[in-house]
Amino acid sequence: MRALTLPFILLGRGVLGGLHHAGALSLFALRGLAGALRLPLYGQIVLSCLIEIGFLSLPVVALTAIFSGAVIALQSYSGFSHFHAQNAVGSIVVMSITKELGPVLAGLMVAGRIGAAIAAQIGAMRVTDQIDALSTLATDPIKYLVTPRLIAGILALPFLVLIADILGVAGGFIVAVGKLGFSPALYIHTTYASLHSHDVLVGLLKAAVFGFLITLLGCYEGYHSRGGAEGVGRSATATVVASSILILAFDYLLTDLFFTA
């Protein structure tokens, strides 16, 4: 009998645990966002987080975008040449970069670089009592640590994705013109013809959502770190894994939401 009910027990525990986690994360997010409505605003911390998340992530995001654009150009050329549709390469590059690859790859790169760093920073503060010290100094740790990072994540990711869009298209252009023999004018023309503001804006909206998710998960996991250095390491890993999965899941949800045939 026990063997028969065990899968249901485990499933029930898993579902309840997941719901508990989702509820706790949602309340944490609300507290973090509500912090932006109360003074002080800690503008200097927001600025330093913007530099950390946005400016310092630029090299890794830029390189990823350039190579992604270049690979798409090559792969789409080899596929489309069977149908004599090589001229569509520029369109494919710009659409895939602005709609999907720009926000998703930038999100994944930032999740690896910043999500883990935020979890480690806040986790180290937790296990060394620095967060408790903030509380005893009459400072709300959520407002001081979480709110500035959420704001910076929401603002920085669209900026990074905009740069990634430009550099991704440039990567495709370099390969198409330099290696595949496309006319620069024709390539730019087909790119421009397929560039729609709606696609770019949806991509930027996705980026803002991804920025929120990455910083939220980093803060949440770090804030709830337990068990010394090992616990901090676990928080960093959990942040990267969870934010990567959520980025892909929310990418689908947002694509579905703004899907136009």
Added chain:
Amino acid sequence: MMTVSPSSRQDMMTDQQPRLRIRGLKKSFGDRTILNGIDLDIPAGKSTVIIGGSGNGKSLLLRCILGLIEPDEGIIEIDGENILETSRSRRETLLKRIGMLFQNAALFDSMSVLDNILFGLRAKGKNRKNRAEQEQEALHLLSQVGLGAHVAPLNPAELSGGMQKRVGLARALAGQPDILFFDEPTTGLDPIMSAVIDGLISDCVTWLGSTALTITHDMTSATRIGDHAAMLYGGKIIWQGPASTLMDSGNPIVDQFTHGRREGPIPTSSMTAGSPAGH
């Protein structure tokens, strides 16, 4: 020398309104009860020391008082105001009256020593002064804990454990709090540095006229800095009295603990189980 009965504790209370009054404080983690009805009065302007073995909930008690952990039941009053029933903003106001030195100093490692102390000053509402005046006050606090201005630009990681404790003490003293908490202030320090920290704590409490509550299992430190002492064991305060009688309390549990005897009513196995998450 004395085991406090409810009636004698009542007598102590009537002398003066206690700065801090705790009644029936309970806290459990799962099926493990760590605090099981703490009754304690901390008299105003005096230094009280709480002793007890590792894992008996001393730090947990402190965290409950500071509002860092929500107790399951009980009353914690500061000057007659139950802080467990106050709003968050009111609690933040009350926290401005409190200075806290953590066991590991808990300095903000992303800030310099000076900025750590400035943070304390600003958090305690001293931000009306200009930056130069605040820095002057921070350097004055540093000098009061025996550190020169040369440590001000250093990062906490560049300091020894004793120096970190001193900086932590300076930050705790920022804003001249009228209640001071010290969580195992001498743990991990050599005997000379322990004496230095004890001396600083005593001086600061005297200088500010503050009420101090120290958690420790260092008997030398307890007798050096305490006016009153209490022992936490089995989730309750089992003894309290003048700190000068700590080593000769007449209570077998206290005596075993203070003299560090293996034999006695305290089973040695109970000294190893810590409260969850190091509380």
